[in-house]
Amino acid sequence: GAGVSQSPSNKVTEKGKDVELRCDPISGHTALYWYRQSLGQGLEFLIYFQGNSAPDKSGLPSDRFSAERTGGSVSTLTIQRTQQEDSAVYLCASSLVAVGNTIYFGEGSWLTVV
Amino acid sequence: ILNVEQSPQSLHVQEGDSTNFTCSFPSSNFYALHWYRWETAKSPEALFVMTLNGDEKKKGRISATLNTKEGYSYLYIKGSQPEDSATYLCAYRGGSYIPTFGRGTSLIVHP
Numbered sequence: 001g002a003g004v005s006q007s008p009s010n011k012v013t014e015k016g017k018d019v020e021l022r023c024d025p026i027s028g029h030t031a032l033y034w035y036r037q038s039l040g041q042g043l044e045f046l047i048y049f050q051g052n053s054a055p056d057k058s059g060l061p062s063d064r065f066s067a068e069r070t071g072g073s074v075s076t077l078t079i080q081r082t083q084q085e086d087s088a089v090y091l092c093a094s095s096l097v098a099v100g101n102t103i104y105f106g107e108g109s110w111l112t113v114v
Numbered sequence: 115i116l117n118v119e120q121s122p123q124s125l126h127v128q129e130g131d132s133t134n135f136t137c138s139f140p141s142s143n144f145y146a147l148h149w150y151r152w153e154t155a156k157s158p159e160a161l162f163v164m165t166l167n168g169d170e171k172k173k174g175r176i177s178a179t180l181n182t183k184e185g186y187s188y189l190y191i192k193g194s195q196p197e198d199s200a201t202y203l204c205a206y207r208g209g210s211y212i213p214t215f216g217r218g219t220s221l222i223v224h225p
Contacts (some may be wrong), residue, residue, distance in 0.1 A: 031211065042217035043203065053200070058211065090160070099145040099207050100165045107157040 003028070004106035006092050012112045013082055021077045021109045025094030032075050033095075033103065034067060038088040046090075050097060061107045072087060118206045120216035126193060127194050128224050134190045135219040137204030141185035148205040148213060149178055152183060161189075188212055194223040 005024040013019050025032050043055040045059035049069045050092040055071050060066070065082075079086055095103040119138045127133050139147065146165045150158040162171045167182040191198055201220045205213035208225045 017137050033212070035215070043205075043215035045212055045214070050211065059212075097211070099211060100163055102160045102163050103148065103205075103213065104160065105150075107155070113180040 002102050004092055004094050006090075006106035006109050008109055009107065010110045010112075015084060015113055016081055018078065018080045019082055019111060021079075021092075023075045023077070023091050023092030023094075023106060025075070025092070026075065026104055027073075028093060029094035029096060029104075030072065031095045031103075032069060032096050033065070033093040034075070034077050035091045035093065037091065038085070038089040043091070046077070079111075082111075084113050087111055087113045116206065116208065116214040118204065118214050119214040120202075120204055120219050122219060123217070124220040124222070126222045126224065129195060131223075132190065132192045133194055133221070133223075134188050135202055137187045137189070137206075137216055139185050139187075139204075139206035139214075140204050140208055143184060143209035144182045145209070147180055147182075147187050147208040148207070149187070150203040150205070151200045152203055152218070153200045155216075161202075162164070191221075196223045196225050199223045 007022045030051045032049040034044045047067045048056040064080045067077045089108040091108045093103045093105040095101050121136050131142050149161040152158040162178045164180040169180040177190045180187045201218040203218045205215045
């Protein structure tokens with residue numbers, strides 16, 4: 001597709017369950033970012049992938065959160081043992097690596113933990 | 115922790131009014147400043163990427179300026195329309211490839 005694609009668009013899950021969120025970046029974009037926005041908060045950085053380099057995981061809020069990027073393309077964000085405070089919209093974005101390039105976002109995955 | 119501040123937090127204007135918002139960021143290690151428009155249930159839409167001090171960019175009725183020495187950027191909307199209603203986000207990249215976002219300015223344009 002032409003843009004960043006995320007799935008699912010919406011997910012309601014029970015507290016304690018695991019969830020996987022998928023991101024398909026724009027073809028050729030080597031940089032991939034995950035952010036989240038909880039109610040009333042700003043966009044919070046989670047993790048950054050660049051090519052084959054080790055990801056920058058400095059934003060992951062706990063060890064229940066993990067992400068991988070296979071083949072330098074599709075990325076999956078996994079949240080284990082979900083908690084109510086994990087409810088948020090999870091946004092994926094991709095770009096070419098140079099800092100002057102535009103970063104393109106997907107529409108997000110809206111996660112509700114009940 | 116990088117401080118990226120946006121003001122005002124929210125703004126209500128009448129159709130036809132012109133308006134502006136501010137994004138302030140650290141003035142050291144500047145790489146780039148991004149502006150986005152984010153409507154509910156849509157993806158954030160990239161408006162501008164600004165990299166040089168004194169940059170001015172324009173897209174239709176929206177324009178932006180950049181002052182990296184003092185650490186601020188202004189976003190202007192001329193003749194606001196109801197379809198301009200959205201949250202406007204700025205993101206600062208300094209010393210890192212990872213953008214730090216402000217909390218946004220929520221704009222509501224009343225017909």
